[in-house]
Amino acid sequence: MSNKIVINGGRKLSGQIKASGAKNAVLPILTATLLAEGNSHIQNVPHLHDVTTMNELLAHMGAELTVGAHSDIFINTNHLHNHTAPYDIVRTMRASILALGPLLARYGQAKVSLPGGCQIGARPVDLHLKGLKAMGADIDVSDGYIHAHCQRLQGARIIMDKVTVTGTENILMAACLARGESLIENAAIEPEVVDLGRYLIAMGAHIEGLGSSKIRIQGVDKLRGVAHHVLPDRIEIGSFLVAAAMTGGNITITHTQPDDLDAVLLKLTEAGAEIRTTEDQIYLDMHEKRPQPVDIRTAPHPAFPTDMQAQFCALNAIADGTSVITETLFENRFMHVDELNRMGANIAVEGNQAIITGVEKLSGAPVTATDLRASASLVIAGLAAQGQTEVHDIHYIDRGYEAIEEKLNQLGARIIRQ
Numbered sequence: 001m002s003n004k005i006v007i008n009g010g011r012k013l014s015g016q017i018k019a020s021g022a023k024n025a026v027l028p029i030l031t032a033t034l035l036a037e038g039n040s041h042i043q044n045v046p047h048l049h050d051v052t053t054m055n056e057l058l059a060h061m062g063a064e065l066t067v068g069a070h071s072d073i074f075i076n077t078n079h080l081h082n083h084t085a086p087y088d089i090v091r092t093m094r095a096s097i098l099a100l101g102p103l104l105a106r107y108g109q110a111k112v113s114l115p116g117g118c119q120i121g122a123r124p125v126d127l128h129l130k131g132l133k134a135m136g137a138d139i140d141v142s143d144g145y146i147h148a149h150c151q152r153l154q155g156a157r158i159i160m161d162k163v164t165v166t167g168t169e170n171i172l173m174a175a176c177l178a179r180g181e182s183l184i185e186n187a188a189i190e191p192e193v194v195d196l197g198r199y200l201i202a203m204g205a206h207i208e209g210l211g212s213s214k215i216r217i218q219g220v221d222k223l224r225g226v227a228h229h230v231l232p233d234r235i236e237i238g239s240f241l242v243a244a245a246m247t248g249g250n251i252t253i254t255h256t257q258p259d260d261l262d263a264v265l266l267k268l269t270e271a272g273a274e275i276r277t278t279e280d281q282i283y284l285d286m287h288e289k290r291p292q293p294v295d296i297r298t299a300p301h302p303a304f305p306t307d308m309q310a311q312f313c314a315l316n317a318i319a320d321g322t323s324v325i326t327e328t329l330f331e332n333r334f335m336h337v338d339e340l341n342r343m344g345a346n347i348a349v350e351g352n353q354a355i356i357t358g359v360e361k362l363s364g365a366p367v368t369a370t371d372l373r374a375s376a377s378l379v380i381a382g383l384a385a386q387g388q389t390e391v392h393d394i395h396y397i398d399r400g401y402e403a404i405e406e407k408l409n410q411l412g413a414r415i416i417r418q
């Protein structure tokens, strides 16, 4: 498979594209189908490598999947023959840990490989396990696997030590089929958690407080398969907006939920972009200006998302002045910096901060992607750079961006995969 993207940069992006469904919503929603009796129909499913991996994981357990013709999947999990998420699948996609809560809640047993560390940081799952133990699960970690058993889970009050997105999702899914009431405090309020919660409610779950840090769940005996339309991908949308801003361009993105991007849109405005929104569209015009530098501190929603940090490093790299980006969630999420510097950027990393002195222009260069958002930042930098950029190990980008070359070419970019 081709593993390199070649970009001829320096062209202003302009035009209209449609946002895809969100990776970080569709993955938990696919695991939530493990809770459902009958057929589930998931719509607005993006064509992503992670979705294929999740489908493989569900099929490995015995789920019956039919991929529809309109970005949709029909799933029936009534006849699982095993409850294992093997290492080979989990190591390529951490979201596989989301199978744990649903398997325990519906089948009383799960064997899920420990996700382990990945490039952006250690990413432990201790809080997932602590929450499930509080609900009565018997959990043993050995041979690299989480072995979990329970009779029926019991509702519990769980105060999360840290705000964790997939931790909240795992416990939320488990609590839906537990006996009695659960309360998750210091819960994550990311839009993707809310989308999962809405799906669970449609399935028959009793949940209050979605989108707040206190989620109350009354367990029910059964959940049924239903249809659900996955929410738009705010990180994909944000990435395209940054690309347009860096090239001085103007674009419209349709099928969005603009409110989910408040922190990102504010930073783009601070960088000098004109932003207009309607109920479901976002319009950005940079009026061919060079970006102003913007300081950023990543934090849980509604603050600035860590998944947009690398893209704003690229934007600040060509800004008219100096900026500081502080990464508070993941300890090793500046791997794009060395590669951006190969393109002429002037970025120094000190601890969890990147100090960025804007340069007038980046120049095309061969660079290597190290993770999903690092690869997005390099592609975006390549679009704004003078000359040709080759981004190697580009396969990471397919984890989270549907048809990225097609969408960028539609906006006037010159980008091909080789």
Ligand SMILES: CC(=O)N[C@H]1[C@@H](OP(=O)(O)OP(=O)(O)OC[C@H]2O[C@@H](n3ccc(=O)[nH]c3=O)[C@H](O)[C@@H]2O)O[C@H](CO)[C@@H](O)[C@@H]1O
Pocket (backbone or CB within 6 Å): 024, 027, 094, 095, 121, 122, 123, 124, 125, 126, 127, 128, 129, 162, 163, 164, 165, 166, 167, 192, 300, 305, 306, 307, 328, 329, 330
């Ligand atoms: C599939 C998915 O939705 N991935 C997103 C999810 O990842 P993910 O859910 O893995 O990230 P978390 O929200 O759990 O991580 C937040 C912080 O909590 C720590 N932590 C987390 C769990 C735990 O048991 N113990 C612990 O210490 C993590 O190391 C990190 O420092 O949220 C991240 C933060 O918005 C995003 O970057 C990822 O794109």
Ligand SMILES: C=C(OP(=O)(O)O)C(=O)O
Pocket (backbone or CB within 6 Å): 024, 094, 095, 120, 307, 372, 373, 400
């Ligand atoms: C870190 C990310 O994803 P994951 O949690 O799936 O690795 C991301 O989407 O930027």
